[in-house]
Amino acid sequence: MEQPLLEINDLRVTFHTDDGTVHAVNGVSYSIDKGEVLGVVGESGCGKSVHALSIMRLIPIPPGKIEGGEVLFYGKDLLKLSLDDLRHVRGGQIAMVFQDPMTSLNPAYTVGYQIIEALTLHKRLDQNQARERSAELLSLVGIPEAKRRLDDYPHQFSGGMRQRAMIAMALSCEPSLLIADEPTTALDVTIQAQIVDLVKRLQSNYGMAVMWITHDLGVVAELAHKINVMYAGYIVERGHARDIFKRTRHPYTLGLLGSLPRLDEAPGTRLLSIPGLPPDLVDLPKGCPFVARCNYITDICLESMPPLESAGDNDHLVACWHWSAIAEGVAK
């Protein structure tokens, strides 16, 4: 079998605060293959962004601390790399696009300057080459009159254009992995559709792998090959996109799907909300973190955290003691 592009083993991240230790990521393991699109789904505070930032060691230390685990990128552990070597990976081989394009672009420099900077740094192009390449990239992501637009400042771009510029910047060094952290959450649906379409196209043209982090299961259905569902710092379900939607095995995933209204739903349909709130990450329950909100709870759930184990075939993994009961329910 070919070596995966990125392999994460038992990653643990905590934040030390005045209120206690926040257990943000609690032993996350998975891998991404070359050219694969992975959707990472979960609600605020489930650890989806923190785990992605930790891959490139971008979390603030302190208060954050990577307690343990490995992040193997082409077999090299990024957590052990020297800062100099890490610099070549950041932005060069792994690029990142953040949620809010206004705060991730520097308002004091032109958009062109910021793309050129990445190119001269990682690709060692001279100014003219870099400028030419930047214009190509901007038109690739669908910005009209790209050459002239290079000299615009971020505030002269609309929200959708800024996110396109961020994507152009991320693509500038032809990364083998693009981490997109809620890239369309701040955008309107028609613009979101444009960005999703763009990333899909670029992904298939360049064969890069994409990690798309979002709370929106709908967006993930549009583009992901595989999906990790996260809850309270754990991966609670992982599998091929179709299996997550059609052969759901975890009660939390089931609840998330039930909470979403469907455009094609029948009148009078009631949403299946998940009762209660996510647990406090400072004071996680002893057993499964979902116990307080789960309909399938029994004694064992209160006692110990279920392992992430195979739910039958097809690389489908689930962390629930009762997944087979749920499987029967879904089949009905």
Place this chain on the structure above:
Amino acid sequence: MSAESDVLVKVQNLTKYFPIHKGILTQRHVGDVKAVDDVSFEIFRGETLGLVGETGCGKTTVGRTILRLYEPTSGHVFFEGSDLMSLNESGMRSFRKRMQMIFQDPYASLNPRMTVGSIIAAPLDVHGVPDGKGKNERIEELLDLVGLNPEFVNRYPHEFSGGQRQRIGIARALAVNPDLIICDEPISSLDVSIQAQVVNLLEDLQQQLGLTYLFIAHDLSMVRHISDRMAVMYLGKIMELADRNEIYLRPLHPYTQALMSAVPVPDPDVVENRHRVILEGDLPSPSNPPVGCNFNTRCPFVKDICLQEEPQYVELQPGHWVACHFADQNL
């Protein structure tokens, strides 16, 4: 349902321009942001009218102008037949009791220095509803109604999660027994699982109390879920208004069609089989809307007439309103 007596709110040619001024000493009026431009619709008693559109389309301004939180530039709003725009301040106050609002950001819309009890009591005090013991009972009753523990009256907003804060905002709106509640993006700042809780609560309250909602949001599938009828806004104008099923099955306006097809559907089967219309470009600026049809810069079917003449907003079929030159060809 369209009998005149069933109309709770009638909005007629409502227009709100925000002036743009230039100059420091002499304020020259150099233009207007046309936030709401000649909008007309009715809200029937007991229904939920959904108002959907993208950022900056004027949907929030419509809600606020109905309550006269903004003074309209022109147009009328009739509440049970009385023209709100002709009322003076004290006349308006007696109507405000009957129209309340729930705001988008449950962090910004609750005063952090007030206890939950005093937040909910504020509208009771302003409108002079029961004093003393009756008031405390009413507050506890309201907390119970929105699914919060009545013992929380003396807590402060920061002790609650986002969803719970939104419940406090709902309790405050319900305090004075309103007929109409304008919900301005009440769930967009909440997590998915919490959104469903709040939407279910709003639906239950409507059933119990016979409320009428104007539900403003950008999330098309959520608006369709909660609404009886829905209106689609674009750049200050209503493009299409119809029954929730009618507009989903037979959208007549190209913008509605594009908006529907842009909504992500959490189902790989649907994703594979559907035809997507991806709109090009961005929303034009409302201070300089295009000549002719507002949508002509992004419309995939644009023709010459669209660049010159603004389409009329007409009732093409009973209860189905649309503003497009070619809507009848989609029938």
